Amino acid sequence: ETGVTQTPRHLVMGMTNKKSLKCEQHLGHNAMYWYKQSAKKPLELMFVYSLEERVENNSVPSRFSPECPNSSHLFLHLHTLQPEDSALYLCASSLFFEGESYEQYFGPGTRLTVT
Amino acid sequence: KNQVEQSPQSLIILEGKNCTLQCNYTVSPFSNLRWYKQDTGRGPVSLTIMTFSENTKSNGRYTATLDADTKQSSLHITASQLSDSASYICVVSPGVGGYNKLIFGAGTRLAVHP
Numbered sequence: 001e002t003g004v005t006q007t008p009r010h011l012v013m014g015m016t017n018k019k020s021l022k023c024e025q026h027l028g029h030n031a032m033y034w035y036k037q038s039a040k041k042p043l044e045l046m047f048v049y050s051l052e053e054r055v056e057n058n059s060v061p062s063r064f065s066p067e068c069p070n071s072s073h074l075f076l077h078l079h080t081l082q083p084e085d086s087a088l089y090l091c092a093s094s095l096f097f098e099g100e101s102y103e104q105y106f107g108p109g110t111r112l113t114v115t
Numbered sequence: 116k117n118q119v120e121q122s123p124q125s126l127i128i129l130e131g132k133n134c135t136l137q138c139n140y141t142v143s144p145f146s147n148l149r150w151y152k153q154d155t156g157r158g159p160v161s162l163t164i165m166t167f168s169e170n171t172k173s174n175g176r177y178t179a180t181l182d183a184d185t186k187q188s189s190l191h192i193t194a195s196q197l198s199d200s201a202s203y204i205c206v207v208s209p210g211v212g213g214y215n216k217l218i219f220g221a222g223t224r225l226a227v228h229p
Contacts, residue, residue, distance in 0.1 A: 109156070
């Protein structure tokens with residue numbers, strides 16, 4: 001185990017549903033990340049939080065809404081998704097210190113299917 | 116444009132055989148290169164990390180090489196095992212500070228058959 005947990009591991013939702021993905025890290029890190037992994041494509045960075053403040057938002061549609069209540073927890077709220085949003089959503093965490101981030105540790109991911 | 120290209124896209128080998136996976140990158144500036152292993156349904160786990168000055172790094176049966184001049188890296192797996200079946204992802208860090216915007220390759224999917 002990497003010290004990063006994600007729930008649920010699998011999620012099937014309709015396009016009109018609202019659901020949330022949860023990530024928790026037990027590594028004492030101060031930065032957390034959401035990535036999207038689609039089949040046969042590189043990981044795409046969605047959001048970065050450092051010390052609970054959002055510092056990156058890579059042109060992600062507003063139907064994805066992140067929340068970071070503290071340095072150990074990260075959520076991704078989902079609403080009115082599209083079928084093309086079906087993917088593996090990975091959470092990661094790392095230390096960030098003096099302008100540099102260190103190795104990222106990934107959670108197991110949530111396999112999302114939008115019907 | 117910063118890119119990481121991996122080949123082959125997929126590979127099938129027999130248990131006990133060796134194999135080599137390739138990674139070419141156009142990322143500049145360059146800080147480090149990592150190889151990750153991602154089992155099906157799991158997140159990526161780091162195997163090796165190499166900086167500009169390192170040209171080889173081993174982790175058990177995994178050996179990574181780096182040629183920073185030609186911007187190429189390889190991951191060699193010796194005496195493959197069934198548990199080596201996974202995707203192997205090459206990741207390059209530009210190292211320009213900030214939140215370490217890693218550049219990911221699309222991965223090589225390796226299947227080891229008995």
